[in-house]
Amino acid sequence: MAVALVGPTASGKSAVAHQVAKDLPGFVEIACVDSMTVYRGMDIGTAKPSPAEQAEVPYHLLDLVSANEEFTLSQFQAAARESSDVIWALGGAVLYVGGTGLYGRAVLDNFDIPGQFPEVREALETRRDDLAVLYAELQALDPTAAATMEPTNERRILRALEVCLGAKRPFSSFGAGMRTYGRERVVQIGLDVALDTLDERITARFRQWMEQGLLEEVARLREGGMSRTARQAVGYRELLAHLEEGVALDSCVEAAITQSKRLARRQRSWFGRDPRVRWMTSTDQAMEEIRRVLESPDGFVRD
Secondary structure, eight states, X not given: OEEEEEOOTTSSHHHHHHHHHHHSTTTEEEEEOOSSTTXXXXXXXXXXXXXXXXXXXXXXXXXXXXXXSOOOHHHHHHXXXXXXXXXXXXXXXXXXXXXXXXXXXXXXXXXXXXXOOHHHHHHHHTTTTOHHHHHHHHHHHOHHHXXXXXXXXXXXXXXXXXXHHHHSSOGGGGGGOTTOOOOOSSOEEEEOOOHHHHHXXXXXXXXXXXXXXXXXXXXXHHHHOOOHHHHTSTTHHHHHHHHHHOOOHHHHHHHHHHHHHHHHHHHHHHHHTOTTOEEEXXXXXXXXXHHHHHTSGGGSOOO
16 A cells, blocks of 8 residues: 655645654555655755654655765665565555655656666766756757756756766656656645745744754765765755855855745646646645545555
């Protein structure tokens, strides 16, 4: 049995999932579908479940690698499959929770994920200063993939080009493409929250994180080294600008809040395009629907 709870950052997904798992002890276990909570030490700014919360209900896919290591989509998919198999073997149900849309689709839609091409990647890395040119090349090779990413997203542009050149097929052809949706393998429940409410929550949450020591967390991670992917996490990237470039802290905080709001809008758009998501307008409604799915034939994974 499985169900997925999706939606933008600060929509309340984590609290809903935690409560459902608490209400159904020994049955529901949470699989966190997030590209940044896989990193050890990235706790405050990723809204990672606290040690106390992790002691209350079983969580999976957290703290898989050090923040100075790269962690790929295919590695995450493999880890998610392994965790799910363990939960099902013990007779439990998986509650997938997260806002990283690509990671979610890789797991829920069982994507065919392209391999790694180190030599191609190395050659592209030498040209990373010409990002506009690289993006234009991606538009020519794979306009579908290019349309799904911002021209400033260096990490995604390089990866897409690496696959186009290394695999000799469009990046968007893997996983049937980002804009096509197959049959529903796992029911997805979306938590719909108005943008003005999300904005208020994001602002208040980030300022609370700063009071809880987010800047100090980023400083510790920086000392131990951070991978290129970890450094791009919203909130961490902006505070690194303060620590490494001397940008005024207040400006970095405001930039982080702005980028978090933009992230929420991209996530809403991503999940909103998926016609299979069943949208709920309140946390109570979402919890009720999750329980209903898990107690009905809808909860079976359709492979």
